[in-house]
Amino acid sequence: MLEISNLRAGYGAINVLWDVSLDFAEGKLTTIVGPNGAGKSTLLKAIMGLVPSSQGSITLRGASLAQQRTWDMSEQGVVLVPEGRMVFRDMSVEENLTMGAFPKSRRAAAARNIERAYELFPKLKERRKQLAGSLSGGEAQMVAMARGLMAEPRLLLIDEPSLGLAPVIVHEIFHILGKLKQQGVTIVLVEQNTHMALGVADRVYMMRSGRVVLDKPAAEIDVAKLHDLYFALEA
Numbered sequence: 429m430l431e432i433s434n435l436r437a438g439y440g441a442i443n444v445l446w447d448v449s450l451d452f453a454e455g456k457l458t459t460i461v462g463p464n465g466a467g468k469s470t471l472l473k474a475i476m477g478l479v480p481s482s483q484g485s486i487t488l489r490g491a492s493l494a495q496q497r498t499w500d501m502s503e504q505g506v507v508l509v510p511e512g513r514m515v516f517r518d519m520s521v522e523e524n525l526t527m528g529a530f531p532k533s534r535r536a537a538a539a540r541n542i543e544r545a546y547e548l549f550p551k552l553k554e555r556r557k558q559l560a561g562s563l564s565g566g567e568a569q570m571v572a573m574a575r576g577l578m579a580e581p582r583l584l585l586i587d588e589p590s591l592g593l594a595p596v597i598v599h600e601i602f603h604i605l606g607k608l609k610q611q612g613v614t615i616v617l618v619e620q621n622t623h624m625a626l627g628v629a630d631r632v633y634m635m636r637s638g639r640v641v642l643d644k645p646a647a648e649i650d651v652a653k654l655h656d657l658y659f660a661l662e663a
């Protein structure tokens with residue numbers, strides 16, 4: 429569905445991604461793991477056009493995203509749920525969800541999509557009038573995900589949803605990712621929690637220092653060996 433080929437990208441004079449090639453198959457969940465600073469978030473930003481590329485290509489169903497503007501990506505069915513949640517703190521849960529319905533083509537469906545989001549995240553329905561700034565970390569992550577779903581993504585890019593959350597909430601979030609995959613959403617999950625990520629992933633990439641150092645079907649990965657590789661690479 430999304431193909432990245434020989435991509436170089438970075439911030440001004442600082443190059444971060446070095447000739448990375450990845451392939452995200454339709455209907456599958458692909459996880460990207462790797463140590464801090466590997467370039468995982470930069471890759472997601474480059475896909476969204478938030479970080480400029482200096483070489484290589486990004487194609488969505490065969491069409492180049494090079495000239496695509498970030499704010500048009502959701503019209504193409506591509507949504508990023510960024511690291512750090514970034515909810516609108518002074519807005520209610522429901523107002524946050526409504527903000528996710530900004531693509532013109534999705535506005536008419538906003539009320540229906542809010543109900544669908546509440547089915548997926550019943551806790552948010554209970555708290556729909558609460559200011560997002562007063563939510564727990566787990567609830568805020570759910571708002572960030574539900575807001576992203578308001579644009580009806582076919583491709584969901586999600587950056588470290590488990591960061592700083594208690595294990596029980598992490599299980600809930602991953603359960604919902606599994607449900608979204610069943611519904612046919614293609615998912616790219618950047619995660620430090622390799623154990624949880626492998627539980628839901630079809631394919632695994634590991635990045636380090638801006639390069640892809642491992643690319644395997646999840647079924648072929650031994651978690652203990654992956655951890656050895658992860659920490660060996662850290663040394």
Ligand SMILES: Nc1ncnc2c1ncn2[C@@H]1O[C@H](COP(=O)(O)OP(=O)(O)OP(=O)(O)O)[C@@H](O)[C@H]1O
Nearest residue numbers: 439442444462463464465466467468469470471620
């Ligand atoms: N706005 C920026 N300007 C300059 N350099 C940046 C910027 N954002 C990130 N970087 C650098 O890019 C490199 C990759 O960072 P990135 O956030 O993509 O890594 P990551 O794999 O997502 O790490 P983490 O797991 O810690 O989020 C790091 O060296 C980081 O310092």
